Amino acid sequence: MAELLRATGVTKRFTGALALDGVDFDVRSGEVHVLLGENGAGKSTLVKVLAGVHRPDSGEVVLADGVRLAVIYQELTLVPELSVAENLFLGRPPRRFGVVDQARMRRDAVALLDRVGLAVDPRTKLKHLGIAQQQMVEIARALDQDAGVLVLDEPTAVLTDTETDRLLEIMAELRDQGVGLVFITHHLDEIRRIADRSTVLRDGRSVGVLPRGASVEEMIELMVGRSISEQYPRHRQDPGEVLLKIDGLTRNGVFQDVSIEVRAGEVVGVAGLVGAGRTEVVRAAFGADRYDSGHVEVGGKRLAGGDVQAAVRAGLGLVPEDRKGQGLVLTSSVGENLGLVTLGSATRFGVVDRGGQREKAAGMASALRVKTSGLGQEVRELSGGNQQKVVIGKWLLADPKVLVLDEPTRGVDVGAKVEIYELVNRMTAAGRAVLLVSSDLPEVIGMSDRIVVMAHGRVAGELPAVGTTQDQVMALAVQEIPA
C-alpha cells in the first residue's frame, strides 16, 4: 500500500500550552486510520496541522506527490440556499464561454453523487436534504477534487444509527477505491467495525497504535490511562435537601425522559459523548430552550418552561458552553460583564446603582483573581481562563442556589482550572449546588460527588464518583440503547 501522507515529530504550542508533542502519523492508500483520544487530547489540532491550517512549531508533514487532502469538519461548509450541484462545484462550476454550463454541471453531479451512493436530484436545494445527505454532498465534493486523503472529523456525531451504517459502507467503498481515510469518532463500536489501525492520542502525545480488531477495553485503557492526582481538589460533604430536580424532561428527538437530582452541597457531574444531549438538557432546564414534557423544580418550586427570567429568579444559573457566543458581551468591560445578572436587582426606580455595581464587581474580580488591568478593561482582551472566571463571577454575584457549569474548563489553562474548581468547592461549602457538564472525564470524576452518564439523549446510568474509573464511565457513555 502506497504511503500518501507522513507527519513526523509534529509539535504545536498554543500560548504556552503544549497541544501536540512530537506526534508521528501516516496514512496509506486504501486504509481507514482512526484517530482516537479524549476531548482535548489534540486530535483536532493534529487534523488542522495536517490540513495546513496550523503550522507546526517543529516536525513536518509530507504529502506524496500529487496527493491532495480534504477535511470534512463537523460543521459543514456548504451553502444551504444553493442546489446540490452548485454546492458540489462551489467556486469552480464548469463554464463555457464564461457562462456556467448547467447541463454539464448536472451530469457531472450525478456521476459524483453516484460515487457516494446518494440518489437525489442535483437540482434540489441543499437545505432540503437531511444532515446525513448533506455530509455525503460534502464528501462527494472532496472526491471531485481528487482527494487522496480524506479526513472525517467526528462525522457520525450528528447521524442516526442507520445513517452511520450507510456512512461506514461508503467509507469502506472509498477505501477499496484506494482513498486513504482518517476517521475521528468517539464511538468505539464504529472503530471496531471499520478501522484498519488506530492511533491513540493523549495529552498531545501519540501513546500507541492499535491494530485492526483491538478490543474496546484496550482502546479505553490507552485513551484514558492516567491517574488522577490533586489536580481535582474536591472537598466532599454530606448532601442536604434537593435543590434542583429535573424530572422526566423530554424534547422529542433530542432527549428523552431525563431525570437528575442535585442536592445542597453536592456536585453532580453529567458525562457523555459529544451529541449525547447533555447541553440540550441543561439549556432546556434553564429555560433557554423549550421542552415537550417533564418538569424542573428549583428549591421545591416548579419552573415555567422556556422562561429564563423565572429560572434566574428561582435561583438557577447557567454558565454556557460557548463562552464568547453566549456568556460574555465582548464589546463591554469586565465590570459591566460581572454586573450582567445583578443588573435588575441593583435597579431602584429604573436607575441602576452603578457605584454599588462597580464595588461588587471589584470585590468579585479580586476574589476570583481575574487578571485584568482594571474593571474598565474590555473583556475580549482577557485570556480564556479569565473570561470564564468573569462568566462564573457574574453568577456568583447573584448567589444562585444551583449553578450549572457547561464545559467550564474547556480551553482553560491548568492553573485557572484549579481556581475554577476552588470556586465550585466554595459554592458547595456555602450550601449551594453545582451541576457540572463536562467532556473531560478526569474532571467529572475528580470534581463530582455523583456522575450521571448520558447516551443518545437518555440517562444511561448513574455512578458514584469516588472509586469510579474512567473505563466505567466510558462503558456507559458508548453503550447502545435499543430503540
Added chain:
Amino acid sequence: MTTSINARKVLSDNGALGGLLVLVVALSVLAPSFLSTQNLLNVGVQAAVVAVLAFGSTFVIVSGGIDLSVGSVAALSAMVGAWSSTEAGLPGPLALLLGLATGVVAGLVNGALVSYGRLPAFIATLAMLSVARGLTLVVSQGTPLATPDVVSELGSNLTPFLPVPLLVMLVFFGLTAFVLTRTYQGRAMYVIGGNEEAARLSGIDVRKQKLVIYALSGLFAAVAGMLLAGRLASAGPQAAVGYELDAIAAVVIGGASLSGGVGRASGTLIGALVLAVLRNGLNQLQVSPFWQQVVIGVVIALAVLLDTLRRRSTR
C-alpha cells in the same frame, strides 16, 4: 495641566469632536458671518430636529437594531397633533399629547414586530416608514395643516438668545445620556446590542426591552416632528422625508457601531451638529444644494473611516 489632559481625553474619546472643531474653524475663516451669535443659534435650531431623532435612534442602534421609520413617524405625529386641534377641535395641549402618543404607538408596533414577530428590524421599520407616511397623507388629505399654538411655540424663542428648539435639544441630550448610562433600560441596550444571547441567558427580558427601545425611538421621533412643525407653524404631509438617514448618519458619525453595543449620547449630539454646521456653512459659502449632498456624503464616509482607523490604532 489637568485641563489640557482632560481636553485631550475628551478629544480622544469623541473622534467626531475634533472633526467638528476643524469644521467650525475652517468655516469661520472662509465665511466670516458663520461665527456670528445669530448664525450659531441658527445652527443649533437646525440641528435640533435631527438631533432629537438621532437620540432616539441611538437607543435602537446601541441595542443592535435600526429604525428607518423615524422620519415618517415624526411627520405622522405632528400631523395627528395638528389635525386633532384644527379639524377635531381638541385643546392644544391634548392635541400635542395625542401626537406624542401616536409616536409611541408606532414605536410599539415596530418593537412588537421585531421582538415578538421576529422580523428583522430593517424590514419592520421599513414597512412602518411606508405606513406612517401613508397615514400622514390620509390624515392630511395631502395638504399642510396649521399646528396648535402650543406646538408653534416650540419654534419660537424663549429669550432672544434661547430658541426653544435648542433648549429641547439640550434637554433631550441630557435625558438620553441619563437613560443610556444610568438606567436599567440603557444598560440593557448595551448588553443586548453587544450579545443578545448572553443578555437572554443572563435573565434580561430581551423582547420586553426591545419593545421599550422602539417605543422610545417613536416618542423621540414624535418630539422631533413637533419641533419641525413648530418652526413652520404647520404640519406638512411631506415633512421630514429622508430624515431617518440623517439621524442614522448623526449616530454613526458620533462613533456608534451599527453592529450594536457601542454608542453615546454626546457622540450623537456631535454628529448632529456636524451635519448642521456643514449644511449651514455650505449655504453661507453659497455652495449649490446639489454639491452639498455630495460633500455631506463624503463627510459621513470620512468621519466613520477616521473613527475606525482611530479605534484600530488604540487597540
